[in-house]
Amino acid sequence: xxxxxxxxxxxxxxxxxxxxxxxxxxxxxxxxxxxxxxxxxxxxxxxxxxxxxxxxxxxxxxxxxxxxxxxxxxxxxxxxxxxxxxxxxxxxxxxxxxxxxxxxxxxxxxxxxxxxxxxxxxxxxxxxxxxxxxxxxxxxxxxxxxxxxxxxxxxxxxxxxxxxxxxxxxxxxxxxxxxxxxxxxxxxxxxxxxxxxxxxxxxxxxxxxxxxxxxxxxxxxxxxxxxxxxxxxxxxxxxxxxxxxxxxxxxxxxxxxxxxxxxxxxxxxxxxxxxxxxxxxx
Amino acid sequence: xxxxxxxxxxxxxxxxxxxxxxxxxxxxxxxxxxxxxxxxxxxxxxxxxxxxxxxxxxxxxxxxxxxxxxxxxxxxxxxxxxxxxxxxxxxxxxxxxxxxxxxxxxxxxxxxxx
Numbered sequence: 001x002x003x004x005x006x007x008x009x010x011x012x013x014x015x016x017x018x019x020x021x022x023x024x025x026x027x028x029x030x031x032x033x034x035x036x037x038x039x040x041x042x043x044x045x046x047x048x049x050x051x052x053x054x055x056x057x058x059x060x061x062x063x064x065x066x067x068x069x070x071x072x073x074x075x076x077x078x079x080x081x082x083x084x085x086x087x088x089x090x091x092x093x094x095x096x097x098x099x100x101x102x103x104x105x106x107x108x109x110x111x112x113x114x115x116x117x118x119x120x121x122x123x124x125x126x127x128x129x130x131x132x133x134x135x136x137x138x139x140x141x142x143x144x145x146x147x148x149x150x151x152x153x154x155x156x157x158x159x160x161x162x163x164x165x166x167x168x169x170x171x172x173x174x175x176x177x178x179x180x181x182x183x184x185x186x187x188x189x190x191x192x193x194x195x196x197x198x199x200x201x202x203x204x205x206x207x208x209x210x211x212x213x214x215x216x217x218x219x220x221x222x223x224x225x226x227x228x229x230x231x232x233x234x235x236x237x238x239x240x241x242x243x244x245x246x247x248x249x250x251x252x253x254x255x256x257x258x259x260x261x262x263x264x265x266x267x268x269x270x271x272x273x274x275x276x277x278x279x280x281x282x
Numbered sequence: 283x284x285x286x287x288x289x290x291x292x293x294x295x296x297x298x299x300x301x302x303x304x305x306x307x308x309x310x311x312x313x314x315x316x317x318x319x320x321x322x323x324x325x326x327x328x329x330x331x332x333x334x335x336x337x338x339x340x341x342x343x344x345x346x347x348x349x350x351x352x353x354x355x356x357x358x359x360x361x362x363x364x365x366x367x368x369x370x371x372x373x374x375x376x377x378x379x380x381x382x383x384x385x386x387x388x389x390x391x392x393x394x395x396x
Contacts, residue, residue: 076339085338087339087365088342097358
């Protein structure tokens with residue numbers, strides 16, 4: 001069972017929900033919590049667990065071999081990402097634009113663009129009782145998070161048991177990283193807040209999920225602030241709100257100290273009860 | 283010598299486009315033949331990434347030795363232009379193409395260095 005926790009807007013409570021839900025469900029089930037916001041993962045601040053595995057992750061990019069090149073220009077023409085320029089007497093490769101599709105490398109008649117490893121980040125796996133926590137950090141200077149998210153998901157599949165619940169703390173926004181993080185999920189929870197910004201970005205996230213054909217439900221966080229527009233929008237579009245987490249200063253204070261709230265704040269725990277009920281098979 | 287301009291239109295009276303990679307037009311002026319050749323670059327809108335290198339490559343293909351623009355290229359495009367030996371002059375963004383050429387001839391534009 002894979003649950004992706006996403007949102008259009010940043011700061012709506014993805015990490016709060018992901019970490020608390022993971023800890024809350026771990027009393028009975030094997031849990032894998034993964035922070036897929038590889039540009040700035042922060043779920044780890046809330047999870048006390050020991051590191052059991054670490055691995056450097058690489059992506060593949062072409063490296064130009066000058067001696068073998070005839071400057072025919074096929075590499076440049078087959079690249080969909082403007083990652084290769086043929087300047088007549090040299091070939092420029094832009095690793096940050098390269099999507100590792102291998103087209104230039106495979107179609108070069110002289111084999112002058114062999115693919116080579118380029119380091120992009122580090123994956124770490126921590127464990128404490130029933131909780132497995134996996135996070136990846138993109139290296140400073142790396143611009144593409146999708147390949148690292150993809151490899152992190154692959155790693156999760158390799159450690160996932162049949163009865164495990166996987167909780168994916170997704171990156172914010174509605175672009176490629178979010179799509180990569182949610183595309184294989186069995187359930188997508190969009191976290192929003194009842195404010196004009198929350199509604200605006202929820203609509204974008206809903207549009208994204210509809211476009212990739214993914215079912216989703218909504219959790220409204222900081223319920224009681226703002227206005228009723230998010231609820232009205234969801235009602236009007238037949239979108240299911242599985243829980244509304246009441247606005248709470250105490251939850252925010254706990255968060256600011258890197259502490260979980262589910263075992264300390266009753267209202268918060270009751271919201272998790274409702275979310276649990278909405279998870280198929282629970 | 284050929285001089286390239288990033289421009290918002292196809293004429294001498296068009297304004298310089300302050301953007302490099304996503305410039306709408308590239309105008310190439312040949313100082314020997316005094317001809318102005320227009321490249322419509324508006325398809326660049328469809329490129330999600332790599333607009334800078336793509337426009338840099340177009341300039342390289344025209345044989346221009348100088349590019350006159352507004353804000354200047356980003357890192358990727360600057361690398362390609364440097365390797366291709368194209369000199370970059372910036373700060374022409376409030377001028378018309380004609381005025382930008384005069385400013386270049388009067389050495390009033392700043393040469394861009396990475």
